[in-house]
Amino acid sequence: MKEFKKAIKYATIDIGSNAIRLLISNIYIHNSEQFSTKNSLVRVPIRLGQDAFKSGEISKKNISRLLDSMKSFKLLMKVHDVDKYLAFATSALRSSSNRDEIISQIKKKANIKIEVISGKKEARLITNNPAFSNINKSFCFIDVGGGSTELTLIKNNEVLISKSFKIGGVRLINNLVNKSTWNKFGNWIENNLSSKRGIEVVALGGNINKIFKLSGTKLGKPLSLELIDSTISDLEKMSFFDKMINLKLNPDRVDVIVPAGKIYQFVLDKMNVEKITVPKIGLADGMVHELMKKL
Secondary structure, three states: OOOOOOOEEEEEEEEOOOOEEEEEEEEEEEOOEEEEEEEEEEEEOOOHHHHHHHHOOOOHHHHHHHHHHHHHHHHHHHHOOOOEEEEEEOHHHHOOOOHHHHHHHHHHHHOOOOEEOOHHHHHHHHOOOHHHOOOOOEEEEEEEOOOOEEEEEEEOOEEEEEEEEOOOHHHHHOOOOOHHHHHHHHHHHHHHOOOOOOEEEEEEOHHHHHHHHHHOOOOOOOEEHHHHHHHHHHHHHOOHHHHHHOOOOOHHHHOOHHHHHHHHHHHHHHHOOOEEEOOOOOHHHHHHHHHHOOO
């Protein structure tokens, strides 16, 4: 393994359905061990899923916004002296008929290469974290995004089963998830997860992170289903204005947090689970570990 006298920096770009993110991480190698710390995170609220799930393609306006963001990310990577990067796109671009054109434009004008990944790869990357490498434990991951929900069961660092469903916060606020999809979702959970015992259920995603914070649960403590239910109930009673001003939620978070929260409620109810772990990690973090494997 190559030794470094100083930290190097890696960047990961997560092009999601509700927002895009640039995570810049410090990578260290000490005594042949490698680890990372977060340096900076930039989140841009471009709701690509609003276009992709309703019309099947990304609008010219959002292509322009995405391109400007990628150009900005490229400059940020330059001033940070980033050594390597990965840029992955998920559900929104997976669903867009003009994705190849968009990827080509970004490569040509921003010099950033984007890979559109499958739901299974997305799930694998998210669970690719040393925090879940305990060989004596099994973990069930629930990752709710704007366009999809990934459910993954791992044991002894191996994925036992993983499934991606077209159910997400942005799809729900646009009434794009029908009863049949919910039924298939519920049946799969009951057939594959509800009988599992002794597993730690881990919830991922920006919305559950916010629900965790609003619930008042202390960092490092599990989040109970009772607190999830009460927090979502309180949010439903609040106005758009109050959520933004009093709770300091971003405008693009305000309308999706309750629908996304209901997805977590649905899964936990089907699994008969009373508490979950919320580690506040996501796809961008998993991508960092993917890059570190090549050190």
